[in-house]
Structure formats: structure tokens, C-alpha cells
Amino acid sequence: MRLTSQQAGPDALVDEDVRGVRQRCYADRPRDLVGLLEDALVLSGPAVLLVDPTLGTTTTYDGFAAAVEGAAQALLSYGLVPGDRVALLVRNGLAAAVAIWACARAGLLHVGLPADAPPGRIADLLALTTPGLLLVQPDLAAVAREAAGDVPVADAEQVLLGAPQPWRAGAPRPDEDATYCLIATSGTTGHPKAVRVTGRMAGHAAAFYTRTLGLGPTDRTAVHLPFAWVSGHITQLAPAMLSGGSVVTMATFSAAELVRTARVHAATWFDVVPSIFEMLLRDSGFALPGLAGVRLAVFGGAPAPPGTLDRVRERLPQLRLFDVYALSETCAPVTCLPDAEALRRPGSVGRPVAFCELRLVGPAGAVVARGQAGEVQVRSPTTTPGYWGAETSPLLTDGWLRTGDVGRLDVEGYLYVGGRAVDLIIRGGVNIYPAEVERALLSSGLLSDAAVVGVPSRVAGQSVGAAVVAAPGATPDTGVLQRAVRDRLGAHAVPRPLRIVQALPRNRNGKVDRTAVLAMLVPASDPA
Numbered sequence: 001m002r003l004t005s006q007q008a009g010p011d012a013l014v015d016e017d018v019r020g021v022r023q024r025c026y027a028d029r030p031r032d033l034v035g036l037l038e039d040a041l042v043l044s045g046p047a048v049l050l051v052d053p054t055l056g057t058t059t060t061y062d063g064f065a066a067a068v069e070g071a072a073q074a075l076l077s078y079g080l081v082p083g084d085r086v087a088l089l090v091r092n093g094l095a096a097a098v099a100i101w102a103c104a105r106a107g108l109l110h111v112g113l114p115a116d117a118p119p120g121r122i123a124d125l126l127a128l129t130t131p132g133l134l135l136v137q138p139d140l141a142a143v144a145r146e147a148a149g150d151v152p153v154a155d156a157e158q159v160l161l162g163a164p165q166p167w168r169a170g171a172p173r174p175d176e177d178a179t180y181c182l183i184a185t186s187g188t189t190g191h192p193k194a195v196r197v198t199g200r201m202a203g204h205a206a207a208f209y210t211r212t213l214g215l216g217p218t219d220r221t222a223v224h225l226p227f228a229w230v231s232g233h234i235t236q237l238a239p240a241m242l243s244g245g246s247v248v249t250m251a252t253f254s255a256a257e258l259v260r261t262a263r264v265h266a267a268t269w270f271d272v273v274p275s276i277f278e279m280l281l282r283d284s285g286f287a288l289p290g291l292a293g294v295r296l297a298v299f300g301g302a303p304a305p306p307g308t309l310d311r312v313r314e315r316l317p318q319l320r321l322f323d324v325y326a327l328s329e330t331c332a333p334v335t336c337l338p339d340a341e342a343l344r345r346p347g348s349v350g351r352p353v354a355f356c357e358l359r360l361v362g363p364a365g366a367v368v369a370r371g372q373a374g375e376v377q378v379r380s381p382t383t384t385p386g387y388w389g390a391e392t393s394p395l396l397t398d399g400w401l402r403t404g405d406v407g408r409l410d411v412e413g414y415l416y417v418g419g420r421a422v423d424l425i426i427r428g429g430v431n432i433y434p435a436e437v438e439r440a441l442l443s444s445g446l447l448s449d450a451a452v453v454g455v456p457s458r459v460a461g462q463s464v465g466a467a468v469v470a471a472p473g474a475t476p477d478t479g480v481l482q483r484a485v486r487d488r489l490g491a492h493a494v495p496r497p498l499r500i501v502q503a504l505p506r507n508r509n510g511k512v513d514r515t516a517v518l519a520m521l522v523p524a525s526d527p528a
Contacts, residue, residue, distance in 0.1 A: 011211060013354060018200070018381050019177070021399035024355045025200075025381045029207040031176045032199030033104040036206065036241055038169060041065055044244040047217065050237075051248040051265060052094040059094055061241075064101075066164035067094070071102035074159045078133050078152070082107030085131035085182065088156065088228065089113045089122065089140050091251040095160045096227040097237055099135065102160065104180040104199075111182045111194070112228015115140060122147035124192050125184050129388060135159055176200045182388050183230060185328045194388035195328045197234075201382045205230075205332035206238035208353060212322065212336065213269065213296050217244035222267045224250040224258055230331055231271050235298065255279035259286050262294055269296035274304035275506055277312050278448055281472075287315045300324040300333070300349075302511050307471055308448060309342070325349035325417060329394055329401060332382040334358060335415050347439050348414040356380040359400070360409060373418060373433065376405045406433060423514060425454035425462050432464060432493050440488040441468060441495075446476035451504050451512045452495060455521055465521040466495035469503060476500060497521050 012027040030036035040049075045062045052059070059067070075086060086108050090096045096112075103110035111129045113122055115137070126134070126147060135156035136144040144153055174180060180202075182194040209215065221240060225231040227249075240247050248265040250257060259280065261267065272280075277299070280286040297312075297319055309321060323342065324333035335358070337350030352358045359367050360374030368374040383401045386393040394401055406424060407417040418424075418433030425432040434452035441450040448471045455465035470476050482494045505516035 011354060016381070019385060019399065021379070023379060023381050023399065024357070026204055026207050026355060030199075030203035030238070030242060032174045032178075033101055033180060033202060033238065034173050035199075036203065036238060037061075037065055037068065037101060038167070038173075040241045040244070041167065041169075044217070047244060048246045049241065050094055050097060050246065053248065053261070053265075054091075054093050054251045057094060062167075063164070064094075064098065065167040067098045067161055068101040068105055069167050070163045070165040071098050071160040072105035073165060074163060075102060075106050075108060075133070078154070080106070080108055080132050083109065084133075085109045085111050085129050087111040087113055087126060087129065087131040087134045087151070089115060089134065089144050090137040090156045091115045091140075092223055092227055092232070092249045093251055094249070095137075095156050097233065097247075097249070098160045099156070100181065100227060100233050104174055107174065107178075109179060109182055110228075112184070112226060114184070114226065114228075119143050119146040121192075123149065125194075126151055128184075128192055129182055129194055174199055176203070177385070179385070183228065183328050193391050195384050196386055196388055197230075197331060198385065201331040201384065202234050202238055204355060204380075204382045205234050206242045208332050208355075209235055209239040209298070210242045212338075213239070213298070215239055215243035215245055215269075219243060219245040219268045220266060221245070221247050221269050221271065222250060222258060222261045222265065223247050223271075224253045224261075225271065225273075230326070230328055231273075231301075234331055235271050255283045256285070259283050259291070263290045266293055268293055269298070270294065271298045273301040273511070274299050274308065275302065275449075275504075277304065277308050281308070281311055281315065288317075291316060292318065294319060296320050296322070298322045298324060300326055307442060307445060323349055325415065327403060329384045329403075330378060330380060330382050331384075332356075332380070334376075334378050334380070337414075345410075345414050348410070348416050350415065351413045352415075355382070358409075358415065360407060370409050370411055373406055373408045373431070376403045376407045376415070376417065377401060378403060423453070425452075425464055427454075427457070427462050427464065427492055432489075436489060437464060437466065437485055437493050437495060440485040440493070441466060441481055443488065444476065444481055444484040445471070446474045446481065447471055449504050451514065451517045453514050453518045453521065455497065455518065464493055464495040465518070466498045467501050467504060467517050467520055468498065470500060 013024045014027045016025045049061045050059045100110050134151045134153045176199045179196040181197040221236045227233045321339045323337040325335045326333045335350040357379040362368045362374045377400045379399045419435040437452040438450045447468050449469040452466045454462040457463040505513040
């Protein structure tokens with residue numbers, strides 16, 4: 001191992017062997033979730049870590065560690081052995097958080113199931129991950145019984161919170177590169193996959209967010225996205241633990257409830273997907289003075305309309321925004337665009353973070369020049385070792401992760417993501433990237449949201465179609481919107497059909513459901 005010259009001090013980087021490939025890593029980082037908690041106990045033991053309004057409990061670091069120790073022993077009492085999977089069907093709260101750390105403590109693999117999913121989806125995830133135990137929140141027991149099949153079922157709160165035990169300091173810690181968690185994702189394939197997550201991945205993510213956001217003991221975040229996702233235990237609870245801060249959990253989401261939770265529990269930062277900003281803007285409470293204490297917001301997962309961010313800044317001028325480009329397969333951000341750089345790089349998702357390498361590759365497999373479009377590929381200590389089961393690994397043999405996203409780098413190394421490669425529109429042999437058309441539409445200032453898809457055409461193969469949402473108080477004209485695209489990108493990219501709708505359909509991750517958008521447009525289309 002040798003120190004690099006790219007960073008010094010707390011952000012020093014070292015070259016380490018990660019699955020046979022030399023990669024840049026933070027020298028100072030948590031090595032696993034168990035070690036993160038044990039180290040936090042020394043500095044923050046009696047401080048508050050987690051507030052669960054549903055249970056009406058406030059849990060200290062010491063109390064959380066005792067719950068984790070007891071839960072780990074309770075899980076092993078079911079005859080589970082290290083490497084077995086434990087599935088959780090619970091809403092956000094103390095039990096959901098304890099479950100993740102308890103599985104890591106016991107050497108088991110945590111599998112979070114979406115609490116709002118139908119039994120068929122739950123059954124698919126159980127079949128994929130074959131858990132030895134399913135822990136269920138009582139009010140979700142009916143769904144569990146329908147989906148569980150032969151998987152044993154137990155009461156989540158009894159197992160996870162029923163018998164806390166003193167923390168065993170100095171007990172063996174998990175290997176840094178061992179998988180402790182499986183995160184379900186469907187990606188673009190439509191069938192579920194389970195991303196393997198390791199301690200190295202989570203540790204780097206926690207260190208990045210803590211340092212980049214400048215988190216400290218007085219910071220608190222409201223966790224409304226599921227703990228079982230990356231945006232839950234990895235991007236919120238783990239950084240809070242590393243910084244000595246705290247979290248308040250939300251069992252269900254609504255914009256009004258997020259605003260109320262932030263105000264009542266004195267939250268200082270958010271982690272959201274961009275579509276949630278639009279929901280928050282419709283709530284009069286998302287404003288000063290009620291949210292004067294909220295100083296930071298991290299967002300990613302989809303492009304954020306510039307007009308939306310402008311209105312967020314108007315409502316909360318003290319808020320610093322951080323746009324991150326990340327995937328479930330990377331846990332930590334690939335790139336980050338701080339607020340100070342956003343105005344001079346509209347549409348960008350920033351430059352690569354310190355420990356991440358990034359390249360754009362053309363169809364022939366060669367790295368493309370700056371300014372040219374190519375598939376975004378990432379090499380980082382935070383990339384997954386692969387998917388659970390027989391699913392083909394997304395990693396190339398030299399450690400590069402194929403993201404399936406298309407992007408380009410400008411001369412200063414800022415990344416612009418054009419969308420998924422599978423969403424690419426080819427009209428008469430010309431490649432059209434949906435994100436570029438969406439940005440052109442939003443540049444009109446008349447829209448709050450836009451989604452562009454390829455519509456089948458008998459003549460050109462595909463035409464460009466768009467569904468758009470008017471900005472508050474605006475009455476956009478389709479001709480004006482189409483001219484905005486023509487002036488910026490050319491006639492070939494002009495959307496026809498173009499429909500103005502009340503809202504875009506989105507999946508449970510907050511991302512636009514492009515299949516549903518296409519279904520909205522096809523009846524109105526006129527193949528060219």
C-alpha cells in the first residue's frame with residue numbers, strides 16, 4: 001500500500017488491492033458497519049442516535065448497540081449461520097435500522113423488502129434471495145403470508161427489539177469486502193436483481209457524505225426513503241453515526257409529513273430524489289421561518305429541472321444543494337456537483353469524487369474524446385462485487401462497472417448524463433438522447449417537469465415523443481416548446497407528439513416510468 005499525492009489530511013487517499021485491482025481508497029474510513037457503530041460508542045455513547053415517532057422512542061447510541069447485540073443473538077437462535085439471508089418486511093423505524101446492523105453483526109445478509117409492494121413482487125424477491133427467515137411488521141402479516149411460501153416468518157419487533165444485550169466490545173468484526181446486504185433493484189430489465197453491498201462500499205459512502213456535507217453532532221436528517229435502500233442506511237444513518245449526529249424516521253412519506261417532521265424534530269439536512277422537491281414546493285410549510293434550520297440537501301437518481309431548483313432556492317435561500325450521480329451498484333456518488341458550481345454548469349452532475357475513476361466508452365470499446373457521447377463506466381472501491389445469484393456481473397475483468405448510462409465529459413471533466421443507453425432514440429439513423437431534449441424543453445421556463453421517449457414510427461423507426469408538466473402559473477404553448485428544442489438541438493429532435501399532463505408517472509424510486517409515458521403518448525402519436 002502506498003499513499004497517493006492527490007489528497008492529504010483527513011481526505012488522504014491510498015492505493016489498495018480491491019478484488020485484484022489497484023484502486024484509490026480513503027485512508028481514513030469505516031471498514032464495516034459493526035466497526036462504525038463500535039467506534040461511535042466511544043465518542044457518542046449517551047447521545048441520541050435515532051428518534052422513532054411511530055414507536056414514540058428516542059434511542060441513544062448505547063441503546064442502539066444493545067438492541068443490535070440482542071437482535072444478532074436472537075437471529076442466530078433460529079439456526080441461521082453466517083451467509084444466510086434474513087428478509088425484512090417492515091416500514092422505516094427503529095426495528096428496520098437495528099435489523100441491518102444486527103445482520104452485519106451476526107454475519108448474515110440483510111434483504112430489505114418494499115413495504116408497499118404487492119405479494120407477487122415480494123414473492124419474486126424471496127425466490128431470488130432464498131432467505132432462511134422473514135421478519136414482518138404485524139400489520140403487514142397478511143401480505144407476508146401470501147408471499148412467504150415455505151420461508152419461516154417471525155414478528156420483526158419481537159426478534160429485533162425484544163431482548164437487548166450488552167455490547168461485546170472487541171468481538172471479531174466482519175471482513176471489509178464481505179457482503180452484508182442485498183439491495184433489490186430492477187434496473188432496466190424489468191425483473192428483480194439483488195445488488196451485493198460490502199462494508200468497504202458503505203464505509204466510503206459514509207466518509208464521503210460526512211466530509212463533503214460537513215456533518216457534525218448537531219446535525220439531524222429525516223429518513224423517509226426506506227432503510228433497505230442506499231438512500232436510507234448508507235447515505236443517512238451511517239454518516240450520522242460517523243459524525244455523532246442523529247436521524248428521525250418516517251414510516252410513510254408525504255411532502256406535508258416530511259415538512260412537519262423536519263420542523264418538529266429540527267432536521268438540518270435532507271436526502272431526496274428530485275421529484276420530491278416538486279411535492280415539497282406545493283406545501284406552504286416548505287419555507288422560512290419554519291425550516292430555517294435546514295441547511296443542506298442531497299439529491300440524485302434523476303435529472304432535476306433547473307426551474308424546480310430555482311424555486312427551492314427562493315423558498316429556502318440558506319439551503320446548500322448537492323447534486324450527486326450514483327447507482328445502487330456504486331452506493332457512494334460517482335460524481336458530485338456542489339451548489340457553488342451548479343449555476344455555471346447547468347445540466348451537469350459534477351466531476352468524479354476523489355476515490356472514483358470515470359471513463360466514457362464508445363460502441364467499439366474505445367474511450368471517446370472529451371465532448372463525445374459514450375457509455376459511462378466507473379471504477380471505484382464502492383462498486384458492487386456483483387449481483388446475488390446467477391445474474392451476470394456488471395463488472396468487466398479490469399474492475400470497470402458498465403453503468404448502461406450514456407454521457408459526455410466537457411473540457412473541465414464535468415459529466416453530463418444523457419440517459420440510459422436503452423432509452424436512446426434513433427430517428428432515421430440519428431442518435432437522440434432524451435435528457436438533452438428534456439433540458440431543451442425545460443429551458444423554456446414554462447415547465448416544471450418533462451419526459452422524452454422514443455415513439456414507434458413506420459418511416460423513421462422512432463420519433464421523439466414528450467410528456468410535460470406546466471410550471472405553476474404557466475400556460476405553455478406546444479409550438480413554443482417545440483421551437484425551444486429546434487433552436488437548441490435541431491429539427492430532428494423536436495417532439496411530436498407532445499402532451500401537457502398534470503403529472504408524470506413515476507416508480508417507487510421516484511424515477512420517471514418511461515413505459516407508462518410511452519403508453520400516454522402512443523394513442524396521440526401519428527407515425528411519420
